[in-house]
Amino acid sequence: MRRGPTGSYETIRDRDLRVSAFVPQPLPPDPPVEMSGELLEKFADALTAIGGLNALSLNLPNADMLIYSYLRKEAVLSSQIEGTQSSLPELLMLEMGQKPYEVPIDDAQETVNYLNALKYSTDRLAEGARIDTAMITEIHRRLLQSGRGGSKQPGEFRNRQNYITAPGGRLVFTPPPHGRVSACMADLLDYIRGEAPRSGMIHPLVRAGTAHAQFETIHPFRDGNGRVGRMIVLLMLLQSGLLLEPTLYLSLRLKSERLRYGELLNEVRFEGDWEGWLGFFFEVVKDAAEAVTDSTAQLSNVFADDRERIEQTGRRRFTALQVHDILMEQPYVRINDILDRTQLSRPGATAGIRTLADLGIVREITGNARNRVFAYDRYMDVLAAGTDPL
Secondary structure (H helix, E strand, O other): OOOOOOEEEEEEEEOOEEEEEEEEOOOOOOOOOOOOHHHHHHHHHHHHHHHHHHHHHHHOOOHHHHHHHHHHHHHHHHHHHOOOOOOHHHHHHHHOOOOOOOOOHHHHHHHHHHHHHHHHHHHHHHOOOOOOHHHHHHHHHHHHOOOHHHHOOOOOOOOOOOOEEOOOOOEEEOOOOHHHHHHHHHHHHHHHOOOOOOHHHOOHHHHHHHHHHHHHHHOOOOOOHHHHHHHHHHHHHHHHOOOOOOOOOOHHHHHHOHHHHHHHHHHHHHHOOHHHHHHHHHHHHHHHHHHHHHHHHHHHHHHHHHHHHHHOOHHHHHHHHHHHHHHOOOOEEOHHHHHHHOOOOHHHHHHHHHHHHHOOOEEEOOOOOOOOOEEEHHHHHHHOOOOOOO
């Protein structure tokens, strides 16, 4: 439906320029979204995919394995969308105190920051916190606390005008004046929590999709808006109970659809086409949920196959299986990690990792004589799919 613009323009002076900045109307959309036809089918498909993901979380012997892996994959992908060159192996190495291979240290640090912000926010929700200004600004502070964003008001709404540009610098959208940001965000957070008029009657998935578009329109921070906006979708679905575990990440699909994503957001702003945007959003959710489900099935097959091979090693299997238990939760390990997580002695842990290396299940990747890191390659092959830097 083409409703016309979903906001109004306010003319301001930004340095030597007169600028028309867009101020969005509070949500929910008016008139309401028409959930019918193809849009309703896409909505149903997305819910089915989320249901499959929830079933997977409930039935896995160790859901922590899934969460550990995909938190890190999302951290890498979401950071890559913003231009970093960090990869999944580099993130895992940096977490272990190893210098990343070839990427700038700021790129790797930004990815670590995203992971820390994501873990902070999901932990806070699990403790019963609600999504409010304090949570959103703390996410932003953790995201930009070091690296290239350290000078861009971490943890604060912006105090100047910002602009959204396309590659090459072409202006595509001017968000609200900075003086309007606090009020716009207060309205949005009421809607996110279902406290705004009529918002409590809107399905959580629809509310998440419309809230994400509104957040990106407000663009409340000087930097990091895309990463925070993607995180908010996950948090909303968790808080509503629609998603049981933090395992739905949108960045893999959005990484390859950035142009269409931006165009559809502008069609919401300028034409009121919420249905077009939500159709895309439901597709992204469906694809993201199915990607996690499919890759987890692949990992389960890898683990079962490798454990069968370990079982054939005679007495060596006892220590090797304990080491493999650790590797199923994190694909990079050191001997000290094994000692921390098992009752094995150092000779036992070393023997276990040697058995896995002899089978070709792991390989040492640092070349160091000390503080060596062993990689579970088949695990990484599945997990890292789609995470090569742009």
